[in-house]
Amino acid sequence: xxxxxxxxxxxxxxxxxxxxxxxxxxxxxxxxxxxxxxxxxxxxxxxxxxxxxxxxxxxxxxxxxxxxxxxxxxxxxxxxxxxxxxxxxxxxxxxxxxxxxxxxxx
Amino acid sequence: xxxxxxxxxxxxxxxxxxxxxxxxxxxxxxxxxxxxxxxxxxxxxxxxxxxxxxxxxxxxxxxxxxxxxxxxxxxxxxxxxxxxxxxxxxxxxxxxxxxxxxxxxxxxxxxxxxxxxxxxxxxxxxxxxxxxxxxxxxxxxxxxx
Numbered sequence: 001x002x003x004x005x006x007x008x009x010x011x012x013x014x015x016x017x018x019x020x021x022x023x024x025x026x027x028x029x030x031x032x033x034x035x036x037x038x039x040x041x042x043x044x045x046x047x048x049x050x051x052x053x054x055x056x057x058x059x060x061x062x063x064x065x066x067x068x069x070x071x072x073x074x075x076x077x078x079x080x081x082x083x084x085x086x087x088x089x090x091x092x093x094x095x096x097x098x099x100x101x102x103x104x105x106x
Numbered sequence: 107x108x109x110x111x112x113x114x115x116x117x118x119x120x121x122x123x124x125x126x127x128x129x130x131x132x133x134x135x136x137x138x139x140x141x142x143x144x145x146x147x148x149x150x151x152x153x154x155x156x157x158x159x160x161x162x163x164x165x166x167x168x169x170x171x172x173x174x175x176x177x178x179x180x181x182x183x184x185x186x187x188x189x190x191x192x193x194x195x196x197x198x199x200x201x202x203x204x205x206x207x208x209x210x211x212x213x214x215x216x217x218x219x220x221x222x223x224x225x226x227x228x229x230x231x232x233x234x235x236x237x238x239x240x241x242x243x244x245x246x247x248x249x250x251x
Contacts, residue, residue, distance in 0.1 A: 021128075022157040022212075023121035053128075053146070055153040060213035084146035091222040092215045093203075 001051075003031050012041035014065075017050035020085075025057040029064060036068055044069050049080035049103060058085065059092045066098050077101070107178040111137070114174045119160045119189065127156040127173050134175050135183055138245045147223040147243065148183065154216040155187035155239045161212065163191025163237060181245045185224075188238045194231040201229065 001018035014032060018024075036044065044065060051058075062078060069076040077099035081089055089100055113134050117123045131152040132145055140148065152173070159171045174186040194200045201221075206214035221227045226242035 019125065021121075021124045021153055022161065023124050053149060053153075055150055055157065056213045056215040056219050057157070059215050063213060083142075084150065087143075087146065087223075088150060088219060091219050092213070 001028060003028050003035075005035050007039045007041065010042035011045060012036065012039050012043070013045040013047055015047045015050060016054075019052055020054040020058045020061065022055070022057040025061055029061055032061075032065060033068065036065075040072065041069075042074050044074060044076040046076065046078045047080050048078060048082070048085050051081075051085045052083075054085045054088055056088070056092065058088060059094055062089075062094060062098060079103075107180060107182065110177045110179060112174065112176040114172065116170050116172045118168045119164050119171050119191075120168060121157075121160055123171070124153055124156055124160065127171075128153050130173065131175055131185065135245075138177060138181060138183060139248060140245050144243070144245055148185070151220045151223050151241050151243075152185060152187070154220050155185070155241070158216055158239070159187055159189040159191070159237070162194075162207065163189035165192065178242075181247055183243050183245055185241045185243075186238060188236065190236040193233040193235055194229070194237055195233055197229050197231050 001020050001024045004015040006013050066076045079101050080103040081100055082103045086102055089095055115130055128149040132149050135148050169191055172188040176184040178184055199205060201217040203218045204214040206212045220241060224241040224243045228240045231237040
């Protein structure tokens with residue numbers, strides 16, 4: 001998988017692309033942590049439009065991002081979740097602790 | 107139920123094989139003509155069960171993980187993931203949502219997601235002997251035309 005990012009006016013957007021599983025999660029988290037340290041954003045958006053698959057490793061990653069942001073008083077949320085990744089989010093119930101906006105399924 | 111077809115695959119418990127296990131399961135299940143959503147459910151459940159084996163079964167060595175898929179009469183897909191590792195002392199507790207003995211990259215939601223995406227989920231485990239996770243899913247038969 002790939003993690004791309006953009007930063008504008010206090011908001012860091014992380015674009016997750018490809019398949020996110022346990023094998024990919026550690027490297028992704030390392031990159032995300034470094035990017036967050038570089039920018040110290042006020043808000044962090046996890047954009048899932050390019051994510052084609054994720055398992056519960058993705059849930060752990062989202063919760064970790066939310067925790068890192070909460071430590072500095074920031075906010076995190078998920079955008080453009082759809083298809084299989086959205087179904088995993090729904091099954092996990094994490095949308096009760098982090099805001100998730102969806103995109104119409106293709 | 108009568109078995110119509112099956113595959114059995116064995117691979118070392120290395121995380122790089124998680125993607126392979128998903129792809130192998132999806133390729134085999136394709137002959138049942140599943141919907142994209144059903145295929146996603148199968149890939150997700152396999153990923154969770156195989157990852158559990160890779161993360162938890164063999165703390166001191168790279169053991170083997172066996173993946174078996176069977177097509178049963180009635181358009182039922184059965185998925186079995188087996189390891190010969192250290193086993194789970196308390197299966198009931200391990201299946202509770204958010205319970206994990208893994209690191210920060212684990213959410214403790216694996217069994218919850220397996221149960222949610224499959225119609226049947228059974229876990230048998232013996233300490234120092236290994237763990238077998240068996241899941242089943244009925245694939246909807248599509249109308250012709």
